[in-house]
Amino acid sequence: MLPMFSGKLCQFLSVARFPSILFLGIVYVAYVLVGGLIFWKLEGWYVLQQIDLLKEKRMKLLEKYPCVGQNGLRELAQMIKAASLSGLSPDSNDTADGFWKFTSSSVFAATVVTTIGYGNIIPLTTAGQIFCVLFALFGIPLNVVILNRVGKYMLAIEMNFCNFLEKKIDRGKCVRISIHSISFVSSACLYFVVPMLLFKQYEGWSYAEAIYYCFITLSTIGFGDYVADHNPAINYPEWYSCLMAAWIFFGLAWLALLINHSIDLLESLNAYMRGRQNAQTQVEESKEQPEKGLKGEET
Numbered sequence: 001m002l003p004m005f006s007g008k009l010c011q012f013l014s015v016a017r018f019p020s021i022l023f024l025g026i027v028y029v030a031y032v033l034v035g036g037l038i039f040w041k042l043e044g045w046y047v048l049q050q051i052d053l054l055k056e057k058r059m060k061l062l063e064k065y066p067c068v069g070q071n072g073l074r075e076l077a078q079m080i081k082a083a084s085l086s087g088l089s090p091d092s093n094d095t096a097d098g099f100w101k102f103t104s105s106s107v108f109a110a111t112v113v114t115t116i117g118y119g120n121i122i123p124l125t126t127a128g129q130i131f132c133v134l135f136a137l138f139g140i141p142l143n144v145v146i147l148n149r150v151g152k153y154m155l156a157i158e159m160n161f162c163n164f165l166e167k168k169i170d171r172g173k174c175v176r177i178s179i180h181s182i183s184f185v186s187s188a189c190l191y192f193v194v195p196m197l198l199f200k201q202y203e204g205w206s207y208a209e210a211i212y213y214c215f216i217t218l219s220t221i222g223f224g225d226y227v228a229d230h231n232p233a234i235n236y237p238e239w240y241s242c243l244m245a246a247w248i249f250f251g252l253a254w255l256a257l258l259i260n261h262s263i264d265l266l267e268s269l270n271a272y273m274r275g276r277q278n279a280q281t282q283v284e285e286s287k288e289q290p291e292k293g294l295k296g297e298e299t
Contacts, residue, residue: 103241107229110245113139114252116222120230151257158183191218191251202236203228218251
């Protein structure tokens, strides 16, 4: 029994699998550490500079309004934070249009099941927090299934169009590559360039901020530093929320499809490299066998 168990264990922890997993783990850790180092160098000095500026502004504010005091300033900051969570603009008494009403609540539900989680709207009641957990527990797997189905349907349409053109045109490979390239460029324009222009017009963001928000949203990172359709000082059109929801849904499906293609490409490359390595070892073994046979005949 023990030799059989040890044999299965050795087969599971095969020599061919463990080095590749170890190599991928080292690459992953190195990638994360290098990213952390670059972010530290790019953002660390800016944060320290902002801290010094805020300290200076706080001292000037206390000098200008000595009656406020340190405690009053702290209470004012807490009041502004609570007002922003409730959708109240610090510049005016206007609240965000539809804040925690049906439209904004539906957008919040979409950010929960898609795991974007901006953090700009959060449930504050105990009942709302419990329901959020239950809603996400069933909604996240449902969202994954639907996005995969939609992504596969989008891919099937593209593949059928490629097959149709291949029958009409002789150069099949060139047609397939051209269709994939056109599809990628047009989808990138649809889910990144067009929203970028829209966010610049209605949110007042720069092009860099808008494209940054597009990627952070569609990749479900969702930092929450930039959130569309959430500024209480802006009166958004009626169709803006619906367009945002459609963009997020189909954009997530397209980006998930793109990520799956990238993973398949990396796996194919890994399988190709392993195949070349195995072929090389077989050639070396086939060269060693005749040499061993000659040595046996000489003896």
